[in-house]
Amino acid sequence: MNQSLGDRVINRLIGLHARRVLARLRADARRAPVVQDRLLMSFVRANAASDYGRAHGFASIRGYGDFVRHVPIQGYAELSPWIERVRRGDVRAMFGARQRVRMFAMTSGTTDRPKYVPVTDRFLSDVQAGWRAFGIKALTDHANCFGRPLVQVTSPMDEARAPSGVPCGAITGLMASVQYKQVLRYYAAPLCVAYIPDGLARRYTIMRLAVPRDVGWMVTASPATVLQLVRTAESHADTIIRDVHDGTLTDDMAIPGSIRDELMPRLRADPVTARRLETIRQRAGRFRPMDYWRLGFLGNWTGGTMGLYLRQFPEYFGDVPVRDIGLLATEGRMSIPMADGTPAGMAAISHTFLEFIPVAERGSVAPTVLRVHELHEGEEYFILLTTSAGFYRYDISDCVRVTGFEGLVPLIEFLHKGDHVASVTGEKITEHQVVQAFGEAAAAVGADAVEFVLAPAWSDPPFYRLYVERGGAAETDMQRSAKLARGVDTQLARLNMEYASKRSGGRLGPIEGVAVRRGAMAGIDGVRATRFRRANEQFKHQYLYTRPGEDDELLTWVDAASRRVEEPALSGARKEA
Incomplete structure (x- = not known):
């Protein structure tokens, strides 16, 4: 891309700013406890005069010890009454003077209602700073992407309204609406595309705008x-x-x-590029980014269950490196990755106050709670967040593993959600274990299925069903699902000693392999993803269901001839209830 003198000057200034941001990040890592102490007290002081602050004695908090004594560990249920007051317009319920709530970021909860995160000016700034640090480090490592278009996915910030009239939706929409024009010019798709209701039409429009351009990188959550x-x-x-x-x-x-009209200035006849694209397709026999773009890297989640999708990337992208975007949720950012090819990133200590509970103690009356500099490499923890959104000691239910340290800051990788644990007889299998077991079982039988679900079922004894989408003839699918069920059964026993004990002792029956009609997973995920928001770019397919009966909808996608109970590699018979 030819750059004007003005662009070159601006890019030079951006480069200088990037070096300052990275230097600050590393300096903070060397003095993590001090940085975290100052951050915590800034949150406390900002909201000491709020109703929540008065109810929890913020005025008397002088440090972390006081904070722990005054503020309990809590989930969304405990914060919800305060948030509902803010949604009705009572901002002082949670926030101090001269603070405004620009929107409520929505995310799915564990109940049938969404969770709402108040987005104040400071919280928006904190979220932007986290993304800025990610982008600066990634572009520094992939300088060939600098100044080139990117493909990103944005969702509307105003899909609904709170009783006070404040918009509710995706924070990505707000971020795009306040982004610098100099940056927006590199977005392949403008914000208006987020308002296309139909998912296929929205995806087509993004790619129609992006394919002809010299895209350097793609960034999206999933x-x-x-x-x-x-x-x-x-x-x-x-x-x-x-x-x-x-x-x-x-x-x-x-x-x-109206959206077509807004996009018209971006649509110009380009026969030369069209001929190039057609030549590429004819030569390759496919139409893939590895042929029509010169990508420097891809940015998306890679930890937890995401590895199953990444196995398909080489088919479309070749050997383009993948940079994890970090452990982040609507409630806040928890890590900033510093390298390609790993889900681990530096704990985001500059804008989120972080505490950690050892996995073995989660749920206990008085668990050990550790700070960032007190963790141990190789250990697993659940995270507590305190942020400028008015969330204090918030149990986000994310389980992480410490893979190393940068200064005094741990490098953490996401493993699984805490509520994604199934245990009908005390086996306590996690989604992380299930994904690993399926991956090894699929590799052993040469299956390339990605979408699957493992769900518990009541019987005598109880057992699990493994749902896998059909790929061919019914008999072949039955055999494949049966082989995968046996493989997952064997691998789970290897990965989880409690599962092995329950299986060998007959307290758990063999896994039943079930072939479901093609499109089942996408159909069900589509309904779940849009339950509260029309477009949910952070939605994750759930590979492990945790409650018997949760798979009732999946059973409607099963042909009677596609179910078969196979004797597994482990002992233990099952009598159907």
């Missing part, structure tokens, strides 16, 4: 979204190439007229 985008482009290659040639946006997609 790798599943990345795969959806590139598969949409490949399955609609003819239409995209024709649209590029003619400077149009196909009428076959359900795109509102």
